[in-house]
Amino acid sequence: xxxxxTCALPILKVTSSETISVGSISPTSPATIxxxxxxxxxxxxxxxxxxxxxxxxxxxxxxxxxxxxxFEIVSDGASYQAFQILTxxxxxxxxxxxxxxxxxxxxxxxxxxxxFSDIILYRKEDSANKWDELNTTFVNEDSGYYxxxxxxxxxxxxxxxxxxxxxxxxxxxxxxxVGNNLEQC
Numbered sequence: 271x272x273x274x275x276t277c278a279l280p281i282l283k284v285t286s287s288e289t290i291s292v293g294s295i296s297p298t299s300p301a302t303i304x305x306x307x308x309x310x311x312x313x314x315x316x317x318x319x320x321x322x323x324x325x326x327x328x329x330x331x332x333x334x335x336x337x338x339x340x341f342e343i344v345s346d347g348a349s350y351q352a353f354q355i356l357t358x359x360x361x362x363x364x365x366x367x368x369x370x371x372x373x374x375x376x377x378x379x380x381x382x383x384x385x386f387s388d389i390i391l392y393r394k395e396d397s398a399n400k401w402d403e404l405n406t407t408f409v410n411e412d413s414g415y416y417x418x419x420x421x422x423x424x425x426x427x428x429x430x431x432x433x434x435x436x437x438x439x440x441x442x443x444x445x446x447x448v449g450n451n452l453e454q455c
Contacts, residue, residue, distance in 0.1 A: 286310055286332040295360070296322045303328055311351050311430065313417070316369040319360070326359040328425075348382050348432055350374055350389075355425040362424035370422060372430060373415040384432050386411070391420035394427045401429070 286309035295301040295317055303315040310332050317326075331354045374389055386408050392401040404420040411417060422428075 285334045287329060289327060289329040292317075292326040292328070294322065294324045295319050295326060297366070301326070305330060310353065311374065312353065312370060312372045314369075314371040315355075316371075317360075318366040318368070319364050320366045321364050323360045323364050327357065329356040330354075331356065333427075350378060350430040350432075352427070352429040354427050357425050365424045368422045368424060369419055370428070371409070371417065371419045373417050374430060376411070376414055376416060379416065382432060386416040386418075388432045389416065389418060390431060390433045391418070391422075392429050392431060393422050394429075395424075403433075 286307055288305055288307040288310060290303050290305070292301045292303065297318075297320055300319070301317045303317070305312045305314065307330075310330055312330055315328065317328075333352045333354060370391060372391065374386070379386065379389070389408075390406045391404045393404055394401045404422055406418055406420040409417045409419055
């Protein structure tokens, strides 16, 4: 890498949002959150905690610009939907795991020449510079959608996408943003 200049990070535009409040979650009483906003393809979130938490608020923001400035990996496929899950009253240290149930439109997947086995939920921790592939399981289907679930260690940014074919760290002569710096390979 040579020549470090600064570059602007993309602004994330929230296109749809839903906030859900939960009174209390305990290790013996996990919370199941049903997402009712039809524009968001998350259907349900199951939160398992290791300690009692109260007055929890979960906000799911669908975003139309994936934060590509700090990608370490690039999808050879397409991103179906990107979203952030923001919380109040709970943090990752209180979370045992989170199960995210989501759907993917069959028409979109056909247009991408993909199959249901190509779908993966990726998670990016806010402090990390990479997207982690979450264990994603096909659950069932109906006439319009495939349904999946994935288990995450916590909340942050996510994208539903076609499986990554490989890791591209730096293509010669390519310019990319890493953090807030413009680099040329």
